Amino acid sequence: MAPTDSTKIVDSQENNEGEMPEEVPIGNKNFNAGGPMPFGKDMIDAAMGLQDLFNGFQNSQIVHTAVVLKINDIIGDGELAAWEVADRLECSVKYKHRDELVSNVSRLLNACVSLKVLKKTNASTYKNTVSGHLLKDNKLPFNDLFHFMPVLYRAFGRLAYNFSRGESNDSIFDDKGMLKLVEVKEVNNQETITRKFGTVMSKMTSMDAKAILQNPRVQNLLKNIDVCCDIGGGNGTLAKCLAKKYPSTKFVVFDKSFPINCTTKSDQPSTNLKFQSGDFFDKSTIPEAAIYILSHVLVDFGDQMGRKLLSNLHGCLKEGQSVLILEKILRDDKSGPTDVVLYDMGMMALHKGRERTKSEYFDMIYQAGFSKCEYISMGKSSKRDIILATK
């Protein structure tokens, strides 16, 4: 007997009453699922919102996988079928059965389409979307961000545990400037990860540096300065931009040893830029300067350590001189902007660092002895706002 395909497609979406178990207590009411449409649009929206929150880690890992496999770079500006992508994958040699490889690639590409980092043509080939192009290995931070993701992914996996045990680490860096992260060895070796972290931070800084340097208040502050010291300046991304713009000022990048050693040959310091290692919690090792920069540094420390660092810098400055603090600030109600809140949770999972509101920064600055604070917002899409602390 030949198969007969008597497909029936009946959309019973209208029938909502069977979708929830009976008597679910919501708020003060007991809804009975047997009644007529007890679940309003707001509850269905809320349920879908929770599903999105649950899907979050899955979405992140799908993009991470695409980035690790270089899917967006392989497709580039062209369009490729799943089997063509499969043949270009480095890991293709690991598969014993080609049909299994092509099947897996096809599933991954379709998942990328659902997340809009790829689009599918009518000919079942795949092209990069705008997001897909941004994900390619280029000067933007997205590729590095998703490459680096496993470290943060694991750290966030400890959020509930770390919260419950009531303890946290003082810093994410050890004494040699290496990233101290939970189980980091399994993900990759510590030096590679620390380097990657430097690259991500560096690209992030590049994205913000230009706007910051064009700010009139910052320009006014930096002109006619002898020495400017970037405290915790890592591989010197910001200092290099500054050194180029202000050739008659000397710039010192002051940090723990490793981030400095990790600068590559193309990053050689220019004549008015030098790297110096030391501990910024030990006042005696801090280089003399007429202005200090703290870019994304205070956020990595608790209030006590932050105050100590600011006090040290206060002690090094003359009256009227300033610390240029670059940090994204929390809204006064502390529940936004989203990126800042998430970063704050990341730090809660990792160490004693924290995000702060404008007034929390101001309090810390005044307590360290400074007499004047200024705040300049750099806008929603910038990762850093400006706070000026003047002695």
Added chain:
Amino acid sequence: MAPTDSTKIVDSQENNEGEMPEEVPIGNKNFNAGGPMPFGKDMIDAAMGLQDLFNGFQNSQIVHTAVVLKINDIIGDGELAAWEVADRLECSVKYKHRDELVSNVSRLLNACVSLKVLKKTNASTYKNTVSGHLLKDNKLPFNDLFHFMPVLYRAFGRLAYNFSRGESNDSIFDDKGMLKLVEVKEVNNQETITRKFGTVMSKMTSMDAKAILQNPRVQNLLKNIDVCCDIGGGNGTLAKCLAKKYPSTKFVVFDKSFPINCTTKSDQPSTNLKFQSGDFFDKSTIPEAAIYILSHVLVDFGDQMGRKLLSNLHGCLKEGQSVLILEKILRDDKSGPTDVVLYDMGMMALHKGRERTKSEYFDMIYQAGFSKCEYISMGKSSKRDIILATK
């Protein structure tokens, strides 16, 4: 000298030109970031979309943490300040310094506000949103889903690695019916996790069961049947609903040993329901029945194993009798619905199981010897559609 607070708030969001590094290749063009507004709205949208995808795992873990700490249950129908929530937390005893506890709780609650699972009142107290109420420990699956999350979170953390090594496991269950999951011991013990998994699946099933049982085609199929066997029926959630509705039919839940033993006392089988353990890949152990149910079972296996299982059932049935398959199907273009695509990726991270389109299910069914296929969509919000395979 008293501090003078000369705050300046200058929103320089308009100045977009400094936000991207120079010459970022996108598509076929090289954009020069020095030019006037080279980054259009679509690129800024794409960048924000990628940021959302990167934030995904962080959002998931924040909700997981809130659920583990029972935040939404503690707040209940009332409103509480951060310190009041802090005092009610089980883990409060672990904190040496109360101010650190209150500070951490406050940060977490604000993060929950940013994710809309809580809302903040003008008096700085916190209340449950509709999502917050759904997250409480109740008959809905959300609380269990987020409790159970670490297992899937870890599995997804292996997606890129598992993809690259070109190998996958045959099943997520071992021979004793225990969940075989990467590093599962660290998260929780295997039995607890397997039980939790059963609870999640059971609540999911409850949400769908009523609508499925009200479907006329299903009702027509189940009336006047002697014996119905639910293959891989776990703790019997679906079979219990059926046994109640069809008291003159005998129902057998057939599965590996553990999920059956895990039924609690309140789940005692009724007179027309029994549990039987065995291996559904061994035809000789499958109970005789006039109809078999495969609810969320085929999805856990590759095509070869799926065909074998269907062939076994085909061999047990008489002509005209059917297998009732309950699975959510992939769209024909395979890049949606989102939940199904994500589930497919989860299985790729875990084992050989996979989601399928309607025609892929039909192919598998015909290849197993069945002569007729029917498909009935149960709508967007149901986790299961209906496929009927008739001998």
